[in-house]
Amino acid sequence: MKILVCISNVPDTTTKVKFVEGNTKLDTTGIQWVINPWDELSLTRALELKDDASTGVKSVSVAHVGSIAAEPTIRKALAIGADDAIRVNAEPADAYYVASQLAEVIKKEQFDIVICGIESSDFNGSTVGSMLSELLDYPSVSAVSSLKIENGQVVISREIDGGKEIVHVSTPFVAVVQKGIAKEPRIAAMRGIMMARTKPIKLYEPIAVEPLTQVVSFEMPKPRASCKFVDAENPKQLIELLQNEAKVI
Amino acid sequence: MSVLVFTENWDGKFKKLSFELASYASKVAEMLNTNAVALSIGNVDESELKKLGNYGVKKIVNINNDALKNLDDRAYTSVIAEIAQKESSEVIILSNNNMGKGLAPRLSVRLKAAIGAGVSQLPLSTSPFTVYKRAFSGNAFAHLELKTGVKIITLAQNSFELIETANGASVENFSVNVDASNIKVQVKDVQKQTGKILITDAEIVVSGGRGMKSPDNWEPLVELANLLGAATACSRPVSDEGWRSHEEHTGQTGKIIAPNLYFAIGISGATQHIAGVSSSKYIVAINTDKDAPIFGAAQYGIIGDASKVLPKLVEAVKEVKGK
The missing domain is CATH 3.40.50.1220 (TPP-binding domain)
Known part of the structure; x- marks a missing residue:
């Protein structure tokens, strides 16, 4: 069984974002780029499955759509333990564009399980994974919080409002995963970092795809009114404020 | 033309988000001088279905098919696409929750429709069609233009108020053919907490x-x-x-x-x-x-x-x- 984990290259989650060129582009000055947190957890889970011989998982690959600037992030995924990587050499124009590039690669390379994180922490679209499944005409399971392989059968926990469902799905398929899929992201060890240097990154040139959306501009959230403090000895005043001023209780 | 809203139910009752979605869809329909049509998949009785009419929906398409008892993203996508085409929907609205996040992107590819995901207010304009969405995990918002004829919006939960507008909605029972051999996702068990308020629903x-x-x-x-x-x-x-x-x-x-x-x-x-x-x-x-x-x-x-x-x-x- 072959697993592919799709990874996105995003600003570190503590970044204070700023925009340039009339608020149309992210100011990338000084930004630390990392593997999208959900993709990192996906990769961790894929590697856990490969570590367990009973699952029959033979390889874990990662794929990324982006320019050469993303190579450090791809190398990091290889250092964490991915066997090889694919990079589609293109600036990601929108989710449909990215999903189309990934679908093209997957048609050529063939995987049994394709894993995508629920969203990227920069654009928060939650769309690439399911778009990909439709482009490939694969089944997809979204909101996945646990993924196991038991006697060759894929067993998934899928989050629903107020609970979860245990589902079986046939391969090939796309899993869109979220919190719970792995406990902690796996950290690259020194040996992994050394080995990553020689692991292959296969390069694809992009296919022509017209994006469906365009960012017109970004704006910052409106600043909140400053905090009104209430004496710790008199919380009743807080309740009165919530009742009479904010009118929320 | 119409605005189609995909509703969700549980145990025969609509989730609160369905009424939020209906309220939102009715306002979007107003902006486009058209009507909102709701789609319900599942076993929901007529009196419950009619509740959607209290939030401005003009028509409710009701599909009750055993093959759709459990969520299979691919099968559901086919059904929503079929209804969208039947109702000549220009805008399709789903929740930005687990279900909507799974279905909307598939629908986007199926219908070649641009998607605005995690939208938190009414469209900023309808020509060009521009939506307001969360970006950088809440540290910014984006004005996003949806450039295709048919557009899809997933609405962030709790971001839109319920607006009661009685619109005398009619219910149309509609049957679809679902090819059972195409259902690849099998639900083996459901573990649901009861009697607890859902975090995503809670005020x-x-x-x-x-x-x-x-x-x-x-x-x-x-x-x-x-x-x-x-x-x-x-x-x-x-x-x-x-x-x-x-x-x-x-x-x-x-x-x-x-x-x-x-x-x-x-x-x-x-x-x-x-x-x-x-x-x-x-x-x-x-x-x-x-x-x-x-x-x-x-x-x-x-x-x-x-x-x-x-x-x-x-x-x-x-x-x-x-x-």
Whole structure:
């Protein structure tokens, strides 16, 4: 069984974002780029499955759509333990564009399980994974919080409002995963970092795809009114404020 | 032309988000001088279906098919696409929840329709069609142009008020052919908590962080939540430590919520936590550290130890509510 984990290259989650060129582009000055947190957890889970011989998982690959600037992030995924990587050499124009590039690669390379994180922490679209499944005409399971392989059968926990469902799905398929899929992201060890240097990154040139959306501009959230403090000895005043001023209780 | 809204139900009743979606769809339909049509898949009776009409929907397409009892994203996508084409829908609206996130992108590819995901208000304009959506995990918002003829919007939960407009809706029972051999996702078991308010549905959420010091200290927090009819939540360290279950984790990598009122108790307010709760209408912070970043996001604050403040807060609520 072959697993592919799709990874996105995003600003570190503590970044204070700023925009340039009339608020149309992210100011990338000084930004630390990392593997999208959900993709990192996906990769961790894929590697856990490969570590367990009973699952029959033979390889874990990662794929990324982006320019050469993303190579450090791809190398990091290889250092964490991915066997090889694919990079589609293109600036990601929108989710449909990215999903189309990934679908093209997957048609050529063939995987049994394709894993995508629920969203990227920069654009928060939650769309690439399911778009990909439709482009490939694969089944997809979204909101996945646990993924196991038991006697060759894929067993998934899928989050629903107020609970979860245990589902079986046939391969090939796309899993869109979220919190719970792995406990902690796996950290690259020194040996992994050394080995990553020689692991292959296969390069694809992009296919022509017209994006469906365009960012017109970004704006910052409106600043909140400053905090009104209430004496710790008199919380009743807080309740009165919530009742009479904010009118929320 | 029409605006199609995909509703969700559970145990034969519509989820609250269905009425939010219907209210939103009706307003979008108004902007486009057309009508909102709701789609319901499942076993929902006529009187429940008609409730959608109270939120401005003109017509309800009702599909009750055993093959659609469980969610198979591919099969559901085919059905929604079929109805969208039948109703010549120009805009299709789903929730930005687990189900909507799975279906909307498939639908986008199927219909070659641009998608605006996690939209939190009415479209900024209809020509060009531009929506307002969350970006950079709540640290910014994007104005996004949807450039195709048919557009898809997923609406962030709790971001739009219910608007009651009786519109004399009609119900059309519609049958679809579902090829059972195409269903590849089999549900083996459903584990559902009952009698608990869902965090993503709740109007008030009471959340505890590391400042609660121990899982044994949660009792007054739960009591406060019960008194307020609120859901309980927690920060990431608390769920990582196993003090509370990971379903309660709110924040960037946990649940992203937008209640009317959010209590952050003993939560310092890391960027990632604030990213998940910043859409709350009001935030109350209780923390020992007056410089904690959570006070920057809160409208009301108490500087103090959670274990001392909480019991007093519980008493205060009892007193005020008792009146």
